[in-house]
Amino acid sequence: MITINDIAKIAGVAKSTVSRYLNGGSISSTTASKIEAVIKEHNYVPSTFAQSLKAKNSRLIGFIIPRLDSRAAIATLEGIDKKVQEHDYQLLIANTNQSTEEEVRRIYAFAKEKVSGIILMATEITEKHIQAVKEVGIPTIFVGQEHEEVYSVVHDDYQAGFEFTRQLLALGHRKITYFSVAENDHAVGVLRKKGVLDAIKQEAPSSVDVVETTFSMVDAIDIGMSQLESNHDSLWIAATDNIAVGLLKAAHTMKVAVPEQLSLAGFGGYDISDYVYPSLSTVHFRYVEAGEQSFHYLDQLIKGEDIPKKTVIDFDIYHRESVADLT
Structure with a gap:
């Protein structure tokens, strides 16, 4: 994993300059842009920052969706938002346009925003997703996709x-x-x-x-x-x-x-x-229910409680006018 020394070397600045940037100190906009570019390229998250996230609840939840026009995402958001308001959290939303690379980048970006937890509707779960979740150390729930190494709420x-x-x-x-x-x-x-x-x-x-x-x-x-x-x-x-x-x-x-x-x-x-x-x-x-359940389990993770690795949401079948009975 890349270190502060590596970032300084790649950006062509002193290690102390990188440290000032990470701690919100004063540096020039040109230098800040160089450091930011290296950090984004290498998905760097300081280990000290990850530790601080565990110690303090920011009351911010990051929700990553695949498409803005996805009815499944909007209905899931409805369930999450209801619970977020009930529990006095704030919600940050990021759209990825079905890009797995952007999903991974958003995990790191939300870590920098110091969110307390992340709910992610991934198009798929890759090794990069799993690595990102482990590196940022933030409670994360995947909705709609499952993997044995992450927590998930899925449809059957x-x-x-x-x-x-x-x-x-x-x-x-x-x-x-x-x-x-x-x-x-x-x-x-x-x-x-x-x-x-x-x-x-x-x-x-x-x-x-x-x-x-x-x-x-x-x-x-x-x-x-x-x-x-x-x-x-x-x-x-x-x-x-x-x-x-x-x-x-x-x-x-x-x-x-x-x-x-x-x-x-x-x-x-x-x-x-x-x-x-x-x-x-x-x-x-039941997308709304999936949203409610995903927040419920995320809230438990934030509090340090145990939750099931996978939760399966039930479904309903509606027979309407578009299918003929040939019997």
């Missing part, structure tokens, strides 16, 4: 995928396309997809195609219109409601009637799923 993605698909198959659907996302997102791209595919394999002699897309509704519209030119499956299952709404838009554009000619289902339980026509069959993940 595998079981949701399995149970929802099992119920859809009971409606007589046998030709299915599943629209997934990349597997670097372990919760959605791996666990949720595995639940869907395992149900199809176990419950019925069915055919299934897997099409990979992104979380973008616009991308879902494009890929949906492309698929409709040759895809004649009776049921499309989307990894998220946003993807499902994009596919619904594609079907409307291509004059394909839902659910008469094509059934659609999604995951998330976003508000929009109930307002589109036809209303979308979906799995409702």
